[in-house]
Amino acid sequence: MEPKRILIIDDEPSMTRMIRLTLEMTKRYQVREENQAAHALTTAREFKPDLILLDVIMPGVDGGELARRIKADPVFGQVPVIFLTGTVTKREAAEGAVTAGYPLLPKPVSLKILVETMENAFAAKAHEKDKAAASTKEANGELPKK
């Protein structure tokens, strides 16, 4: 199976590097780091990620704002985003804290939890796609194959 493309946006290089190395060790993911929030969108357009890991608080750019801009982008607006944050407690996260409709993971996060959350996001995305496809089919009449 093709490795999933993960874009991690965080101002701390040691953080992005550690997540890249760890995730890539699983052989299931291909990770691109971006430490400059200002370059995040450009990098995203170029890298075409399947999922974005986004730090909530970075110098210069608000994570939530960045997430909205990503969501509004016509090219990768459908890409799932997972927030990482140092300001939320585990309990709040367990209660299902979400920002702009995206899951929120408190730092430090274990590999296990991170992978689980990403896979859940992929599964949800796939389900949505199926549904969308189904509704498209419905809209276009019976099985219109190109």
Added chain:
Amino acid sequence: MNAAPTNSVGPASPPTATPPAATRVLLIEDSPADSLLIGALLGDDFQVTQTPGLREGIAAAHSPFDIVLLDLFLPDSRGLDTFTQFQSLHPELPIVVMSGLDDESIAESAVHDGAQDYLVKGQMDEVLLLRAVRYAIERKRVERALRDSEAFYQSLVENLPQFIYRKDAQSRFTFANRRFCTLLGKTLNEIVGRTDFDFFPTELAAKYQADDQRVMGAGKLFETVEEHTPPSGEKENVQVVKSPVFDAHGKIIGTQGIFWDVTARVRAEEKLKKAHADLARSREDLLRTLADLQRSHNRLKEAQLQIIEMEKMQTIGQMAAGIAHEVKNPLAVIRMGIDFLSECPVAAEEPGTTVLRDMNDALHRADGIIMGLLDFSAPGKVDLRPGDLNTLLRSSINLVKHEMKAAQVTVETELCENLPHALVDAIKIKQVFVNALTNAAHAMPEGGVLTVRTYIKKLTPEEAKPSPGARQTHEFRAGERVLVTEIDDDGVGVAEDKLGRVFEPFYTTKAAGKGTGLGLTVSRKIVELHEGTIQIQNRAPHGARVTITLRTERG
């Protein structure tokens, strides 16, 4: 006063058997024969000066004489008038009048009017004359002494600033001094023979007479201070002394009273009493004010401490949030690093396995501290819903059961069934319970029994008051039904001097690495958000008790 027996002896001076020197006699007699006779009868013991008329006699009497022998029939005066004239001008002299046999009745009249004796010319002999002269002198002396004495007592009675009266056995006035007369606005004559009922209101008069009867019955002096209202004038206070009057045989024949105005004294006493009372009241007021001030001062001090603590909390809170964020990133890197290494061959064999496990534990601990900090600094917000404390406690106990087992701590529950629901943020209150349970287990390093108890109770006014130094943002009402959770351990307890500090942030009695020093601080904050209280006390003989008091759903 002029009819005293001739042989009576006056009280003023002892009787004299014979005059010390020659007795000086003024003889007013116009008849030379009678003069000669009288001079002869008197003899050498008497120095006789003779004048033939009343006018000369009156003039001569300005010289000292012991006695006057006065003929009632003189050339310039005749009859009783002779005596009256002379006596009016020389009342101090004893007078023996002389008359003829025919005029004896006039002589008797003179004696009645104050002459000491009378002699009938032609009937006098030496013995009679001498006795008459001596007795006359003596009688006059006694009379004078009596008069002096009476004058003395009268002046006393009349001049004393007291009211004095006497009554007979029937309470009729027999005497009243001038002052008393003035008081009643009557003359002595208008008073004598009358009773109190003639001068005072019936009730008062009856009282006075009852007092009289009492004095006579007891035969003893009676003294009192009574209110007295004169016929005209305002109320006065009088001091009254009443005593029985005895006759010569010791029989009680009446009463006498003396009273005087003590209104000023009584008023002064009343004023003094009132001043005393005022002073006592002022003192009480002062003490009360002082106590109020003390209370206000204490409250202010408490408030000040709270403000200081709150400021400290806010500062710590802001700091904690900053630190937490800064520390979480490096922790996240380490977390990922450990997970990375765990997938590497080094993790599969010793000592790599141990190193990684230790790193993992250390990370957990650091993360725990940061979590506590964040909980502590998180803005106070609770989501209150009705909840069953017993259920929450059971669930909390379940959360720590492995820890309890490892610490050899047995958990016993005494949960009150049918407990009304509390208004709680379930997740947050469970955090409080878990913290208290964990603390209790930590207090029993050798293991032991931990007892969790719930009950409902009605607060007494005493319990509803905030405990001294307690930080309370609200107050329970007396009579309010509250839910109490007690978590008892039989561990080491808390040193008395440290009891006051256990809620302070970063204060811990546990060994380094065992506690964050934030558990109870956060617990208190959570309980306060529930408008409840949390307290820690030591138990006898050992161990500690955490008491969490919460409102019922109905409040």
